[in-house]
Amino acid sequence: MRLLLIHAKKFSYSVTEKAINNPEELDEKNRARDFENTLVVFTSVEKDDDENVVNRTAEEIFEVAKKIKPSSIVIYPYAHLSAELADPLTAQKILAQLYEKLSEKAEIQVYKAPFGWYKAFTIECYGHPLSELSKTIKKTKGGEIVRREIKKEFYIVTPDGEVFKPEEFDYSKYPDLKILVDKEVFGKVLEGGENIVNKYCRKFGFEWEPMSDHGHMRYGPHATTIMEALFQYSWQVARSLGIPVFKVIGTNMFDLSEKPVLEHALLFGDRLYELEVEGKKYVMRYAACHQQFAMLRDWIISYKNLPFGMFEVADSYRLEQRGELNLCFRLRKFYMPDLHILTRDLEQAIEASKTVQKKILEEVSKVGRRYVALYNVTRDFFEKYREVLIDFIKRDNYPALVAVIPSGIYYWILNVEYHIIDNLKRPREIATFQIDIGNGKRFNITYTDENGEKKHPVIIHTAILGGIERYIYMVLDTAAQMQLNGKTPYIPTWLSPIQVRIIPIKKEYLDYAKSIAEKLLAKGIRVDIDDREESLGKRIRDAGREWIPYIIVIGEREIKSNTINVRFRRTNDQKIMSVDELIKMIDKEIKDYPRISQTLPVMISQRPIPSYQA
Numbered sequence: 001m002r003l004l005l006i007h008a009k010k011f012s013y014s015v016t017e018k019a020i021n022n023p024e025e026l027d028e029k030n031r032a033r034d035f036e037n038t039l040v041v042f043t044s045v046e047k048d049d050d051e052n053v054v055n056r057t058a059e060e061i062f063e064v065a066k067k068i069k070p071s072s073i074v075i076y077p078y079a080h081l082s083a084e085l086a087d088p089l090t091a092q093k094i095l096a097q098l099y100e101k102l103s104e105k106a107e108i109q110v111y112k113a114p115f116g117w118y119k120a121f122t123i124e125c126y127g128h129p130l131s132e133l134s135k136t137i138k139k140t141k142g143g144e145i146v147r148r149e150i151k152k153e154f155y156i157v158t159p160d161g162e163v164f165k166p167e168e169f170d171y172s173k174y175p176d177l178k179i180l181v182d183k184e185v186f187g188k189v190l191e192g193g194e195n196i197v198n199k200y201c202r203k204f205g206f207e208w209e210p211m212s213d214h215g216h217m218r219y220g221p222h223a224t225t226i227m228e229a230l231f232q233y234s235w236q237v238a239r240s241l242g243i244p245v246f247k248v249i250g251t252n253m254f255d256l257s258e259k260p261v262l263e264h265a266l267l268f269g270d271r272l273y274e275l276e277v278e279g280k281k282y283v284m285r286y287a288a289c290h291q292q293f294a295m296l297r298d299w300i301i302s303y304k305n306l307p308f309g310m311f312e313v314a315d316s317y318r319l320e321q322r323g324e325l326n327l328c329f330r331l332r333k334f335y336m337p338d339l340h341i342l343t344r345d346l347e348q349a350i351e352a353s354k355t356v357q358k359k360i361l362e363e364v365s366k367v368g369r370r371y372v373a374l375y376n377v378t379r380d381f382f383e384k385y386r387e388v389l390i391d392f393i394k395r396d397n398y399p400a401l402v403a404v405i406p407s408g409i410y411y412w413i414l415n416v417e418y419h420i421i422d423n424l425k426r427p428r429e430i431a432t433f434q435i436d437i438g439n440g441k442r443f444n445i446t447y448t449d450e451n452g453e454k455k456h457p458v459i460i461h462t463a464i465l466g467g468i469e470r471y472i473y474m475v476l477d478t479a480a481q482m483q484l485n486g487k488t489p490y491i492p493t494w495l496s497p498i499q500v501r502i503i504p505i506k507k508e509y510l511d512y513a514k515s516i517a518e519k520l521l522a523k524g525i526r527v528d529i530d531d532r533e534e535s536l537g538k539r540i541r542d543a544g545r546e547w548i549p550y551i552i553v554i555g556e557r558e559i560k561s562n563t564i565n566v567r568f569r570r571t572n573d574q575k576i577m578s579v580d581e582l583i584k585m586i587d588k589e590i591k592d593y594p595r596i597s598q599t600l601p602v603m604i605s606q607r608p609i610p611s612y613q614a
């Protein structure tokens with residue numbers, strides 16, 4: 001349904017002639033009408049519009065009416081807003097439903113101009129910001145409708161395999177689980193409060209881009225270092241699973257007239273980011289699934305090749321609600337290090353999932369956090385694979401919330417969401433893995449088994465680290481919790497945009513500072529020199545504000561003794577050491593992580609002040 005809403009000072013129309021063979025019948029009243037202070041709703045009914053669309057359209061109209069307070073509402077059939085009109089009969093039916101819906105609830109009079117007639121109209125618009133709005137209301141895609149109708153059954157399952165109803169479980173030892181259950185099962189409204197992570201995001205140059213759609217971020221040079229380090233690290237982690245993994249680069253929009261794309265989209269729900277180009281509709285990918293499946297359907301695969309993985313850090317798009325957008329967490333565009341693993345059958349998929357799960361748990365513990373898990377399972381899986389489910393939960397070593405849904409709705413049979421509980425005591429989903437039995441067939445991906453028969457693989461979807469930005473959210477939230485506990489917040493050295501800052505006390509020491517910087521740079525350590533003409537105190541404070549892990553101060557004594565004086569952010573210590581000692585120390589600290597080159601010039605005096613440091 002497409003709408004153009006106009007708040008009109010004056011509006012009048014009169015019927016001229018038939019536009020279709022069987023137009024709506026006219027009576028003396030609806031043949032011509034005049035209105036004052038009215039909300040005119042020019043309406044195109046489109047293919048696929050249904051009762052759900054009618055209900056939501058009515059809500060939208062009420063929302064607008066609430067704000068502008070018109071004396072009446074006029075539904076005005078108007079075919080020119082859409083190229084995909086419903087047939088006349090359906091359109092009349094839908095318009096009648098909309099009229100009824102509005103009349104039922106509205107406290108003001110609702111009118112409907114007759115359908116199927118050419119009409120002359122005049123309109124005088126108020127011209128305030130809300131006086132002209134256009135809206136498109138689409139049939140809610142499968143996922144959302146399904147989500148509303150599905151009755152989920154919730155259980156708490158312990159690592160020992162005990163099963164409880166959520167209201168009967170004793171949460172005293174599991175406060176994190178309680179928070180997740182309160183939200184997911186009891187729909188408890190979560191407390192608000194200022195999220196320190198937002199402030200930290202901006203500190204590192206993660207900001208909203210005001211010149212794009214809502215929910216798109218831009219990444220300053222500091223943020224870019226962190227992103228690039230994680231692009232590489234997520235690939236490193238994918239490759240460490242012990243199976244062959246192929247890295248690819250895909251495109252980000254897929255044609256909705258392709259059946260598998262449409263079907264997959266319908267299952268995804270109502271957060272699809274759609275695009276229309278030259279009359280064709282595209283969906284922006286919400287992860288790397290589309291691309292990898294579309295590629296894999298063209299590959300010739302033998303059972304001997306399985307299992308193997310395909311990986312991309314995919315730019316991904318989801319139309320999140322405006323009110324829910326959150327820096328580095330709920331975004332309309334983000335980067336998903338998405339890995340799909342093709343397996344022969346469910347048995348092999350379960351085995352591979354165990355390896356994936358192990359990695360997920362290892363990685364979160366490296367950040368110093370623990371997940372609380374939500375296992376979404378189908379009824380079939382819950383009944384037939386109870387032991388497998390318990391085995392997974394045993395590995396989590398923490399009781400899990402299990403949501404049982406009817407079989408045959410989604411493409412997955414097991415969908416595990418791993419949440420942290422953040423500084424605001426909110427569950428935040430970070431990592432995930434799913435076992436998918438539907439898309440192999442849907443996209444016609446096949447492999448040849450030992451008997452020469454074509455079969456569809458069972459596919460695991462996983463983001464082991466979580467979305468790149470969400471992983472960063474977790475890292476920054478960990479720092480937020482340090483601050484809340486009275487400690488100096490920091491992020492791991494391998495992610496720090498600048499790892500070492502050198503501050504020469506006097507200009508004369510600059511050459512010595514440069515020689516140290518060169519040694520560090522040669523080792524792949526990101527370093528800069530604060531050569532500004534500021535006091536030593538200010539320069540040390542600025543380095544602290546940027547959370548630089550190591551600060552080297554150079555004075556005469558250091559030059560004479562060929563040493564450096566190093567301040568450690570993490571421990572608030574200071575130590576005199578040699579450059580080689582420092583290099584050895586940092587080497588050890590970052591040895592398991594990628595070393596990427598820095599995104600900022602070495603000399604601070606050469607830098608303009610970026611928006612996020614102003």
Ligand SMILES: [Zn+2]
Nearest residue numbers: 287288289461
């Ligand atoms: Zn996927």
